Amino acid sequence: xxxxxxxxxxxxxxxxxxxxxxxxxxxxxxxxxxxxxxxxxxxxxxxxxxxxxxxxxxxxxxxxxxxxxxxxxxxxxxxxxxxxxxxxxxxxxxxxxxxxxxxxxxxxxxxxxxxxxxxxxxxxxxxxxxxxxxxxxxxxxxxxxxxxxxxxxxxxxxxxxxxxxxxxxxxxxxxxxxxxxxxxxxxxxxxxxxxxxxxxxxxxxxxxxxxxxxxxxxxxxxxxxxxxxxxxxxxxxxxxxxxxxxxxxxxxxxxxxxxxxxxxxxxxxxxxxxxxxxxxxxxxxxxxxxxxxxxxxxxxxxxxxxxxxxxxxxxxxxxxxxxxxxxxxxxxxxxxxxxxxx
Ligand code: UD1
Numbered sequence: 076x077x078x079x080x081x082x083x084x085x086x087x088x089x090x091x092x093x094x095x096x097x098x099x100x101x102x103x104x105x106x107x108x109x110x111x112x113x114x115x116x117x118x119x120x121x122x123x124x125x126x127x128x129x130x131x132x133x134x135x136x137x138x139x140x141x142x143x144x145x146x147x148x149x150x151x152x153x154x155x156x157x158x159x160x161x162x163x164x165x166x167x168x169x170x171x172x173x174x175x176x177x178x179x180x181x182x183x184x185x186x187x188x189x190x191x192x193x194x195x196x197x198x199x200x201x202x203x204x205x206x207x208x209x210x211x212x213x214x215x216x217x218x219x220x221x222x223x224x225x226x227x228x229x230x231x232x233x234x235x236x237x238x239x240x241x242x243x244x245x246x247x248x249x250x251x252x253x254x255x256x257x258x259x260x261x262x263x264x265x266x267x268x269x270x271x272x273x274x275x276x277x278x279x280x281x282x283x284x285x286x287x288x289x290x291x292x293x294x295x296x297x298x299x300x301x302x303x304x305x306x307x308x309x310x311x312x313x314x315x316x317x318x319x320x321x322x323x324x325x326x327x328x329x330x331x332x333x334x335x336x337x338x339x340x341x342x343x344x345x346x347x348x349x350x351x352x353x354x355x356x357x358x359x360x361x362x363x364x365x366x367x368x369x370x371x372x373x374x375x376x377x378x379x380x381x382x383x384x385x386x387x388x389x390x391x392x393x394x395x396x397x398x399x400x401x402x403x404x405x406x407x408x409x410x411x412x413x414x415x416x417x
Contacts, residue, residue, distance in 0.1 A: 077101040077150070078323060079143070079193075081134060081184065082157030083127070084111035086267040087199065087256055089119055090316040091155060093265065096123040098320050103151070105143055106158065107133035110270060112412035118264040134158055134180035137187065144191040153195035153323050154188060156181065159228065162274060163370065166225035177228035178235075185239060194246040195326045196236060197319060202254045202308070202336070202375055204230045211306075211342065212378040215252070215334050222370050233334075240332050247329055249322045254308035254338035254377050256315050258397040259404035266404030267312075268411030276348060277309070277397075281405040284358040291360060293345050295367035300374055304345035304364075308338040308376035311392035311400070321386040330385075338377025339390045347394075355398040 078095055082088045083104030088111070092102050096119065104116060104127055116127045132139040144151070159177040160166065166173040181198075188194065205213050206220035221227045236248040257277040259266030272288070273279045282288040296303045318337045325333060343351075353360045382388045392400075 076152035076323060076327065077103065079151040079154045080104050080157065081154065082106055082111070082159065082199075084108060084113060084115050084129070085157060087253075087312060087315060088157040089115035089265050090260060090312045091157070091319045092116065092127055093119045093122060093260065094313070094316040094320050095323070096125045096127070100320075100323070101128075103128040103130065103143065105130045105132045105134070105140065107131065110160075112268060114412040115265050115268075122260070122262055122264060134184050135176070137183050140183060140187045141190070144187055144193070150191070151193045153197065153326050154184070154193060155197045155199075155319055155323070156184060157199045159199070161225060163223050163225050164274065166228075167223050170224040173224045173228050178231055181232050181235065185236070194243070196246070197249040197251060197322045197326060198232060198236055200233055200250045200252045201226070201229045202252050202338070202377065204233065204252060205375070207372045208375065211374050212340060212376050213336065214378045215336055215381055237332055244331065247326045248332050249326050249330075250332070250334045251318060251322060252334070252336050253315060254310050254336070254375070256312045257309045258311040258313065258392065258400045260313060261400055261403070263400075263403040263407040266401070266408065268408075276307075276345060277401055280349060280352045280360055281401050283360050283362075284352060284356045284402065285405050285409055287409070289361065291349065291362040292365035293349075293362050294365055294371055296364035298367075298373040300344055302344050302346050305371055306342040306344050306374040306376065308340070308342055309348070309394065309397055310337060310339050310390060311397050314339075314390040314392050318382065318386065318388045321388040325386050333385055335382040335385055336377040336379055337382060337388075338379050340377055340379045342374055342376035343394060351394050352398045352402070355395065356402045
């Protein structure tokens with residue numbers, strides 16, 4: 076199949092391109108490189124021995140996007156839509172930026188897809204759409220709510236795409252709700268390359284381990300969890316990428332709307348993550364217990380049964396590999412892809 080991947084040069088996007096190519100699919104990437112590096116795709120080409128067709132296009136540029144659909148010699152069988160802004164704090168400070176990029180960008184994409192008769196889309200959603208769940212593990216039928224503009228863009232796009240299917244049953248939509256993606260490809264050649272100081276736990280820990288950051292602040296030590304620190308469902312990015320390959324294979328069977336959690340079903344606390352990373356890296360991870368972070372919840376982990384049922388997908392990698400692969404990437408690439416700011 077020929078898959079268009081928006082945001083394909085980013086962290087999850089690049090790992091997904093690699094797995095799609097490894098399974099024999101063709102890949103075209105559109106990315107504006109605002110939070111990604113073209114170098115990630117060169118490395119994907121090196122690892123797979125296959126070519127990625129790259130187009131530096133912003134989804135807000137309708138004409139540019141039309142050009143991608145027009146110029147491709149083969150029609151796209153499906154679109155995997157990762158492109159979007161994803162920092163919670165930034166979304167609170169600048170909601171219009173988030174609504175414009177994530178919502179308008181998706182609207183333009185869907186309109187151009189319809190113009191060219193491409194009606195299969197896999198959307199990169201998030202467990203953030205469950206808000207503060209009443210219980211864990213979380214199933215797909217749990218009530219949805221959001222606490223910040225970033226989360227609301229995910230929920231709104233989910234709703235928009237489902238409305239499109241109601242209006243035109245030729246569309247097929249797969250909404251994948253990710254839990255906490257971590258890790259890197261085992262080659263150590265591609266991984267997560269956050270701008271500036273990371274706000275997510277795993278890249279923060281690995282930068283403490285490599286000596287770039289002095290100390291981790293553990294946000295809250297008094298949650299009602301096993302050790303008082305927040306519990307999350309960390310999922311290896313390669314498992315996540317493989318979930319997209321399964322979703323691509325499923326979507327061409329005309330399923331209508333499919334909604335799946337992509338998580339492991341296991342929850343680890345912040346301190347368990349710190350200990351596991353220290354053990355794998357052989358480095359001490361300095362930390363202090365700090366105040367809770369506004370908007371954080373105590374515990375969040377998936378019931379992944381539906382993804383197994385609907386997509387035939389389940390995770391293969393455990394915490395040890397998540398830490399080991401993150402550490403290999405961090406050590407081999409202390410400055411990430413060394414990109415210039417675009
Ligand atoms: C965050 C976002 C979520 C988004 C996801 C994408 C927030 C509030 N939520 O999820 O909307 O979908 O990233 O990756 O930003 N922690 C520390 N110290 C740190 C960083 C994190 O103790 O320096 C703790 C957090 O309190 C939490 C856990 O580590 O308990 C995981 O945090 P993080 O990696 O930021 O992910 P989420 O908050 O779950």
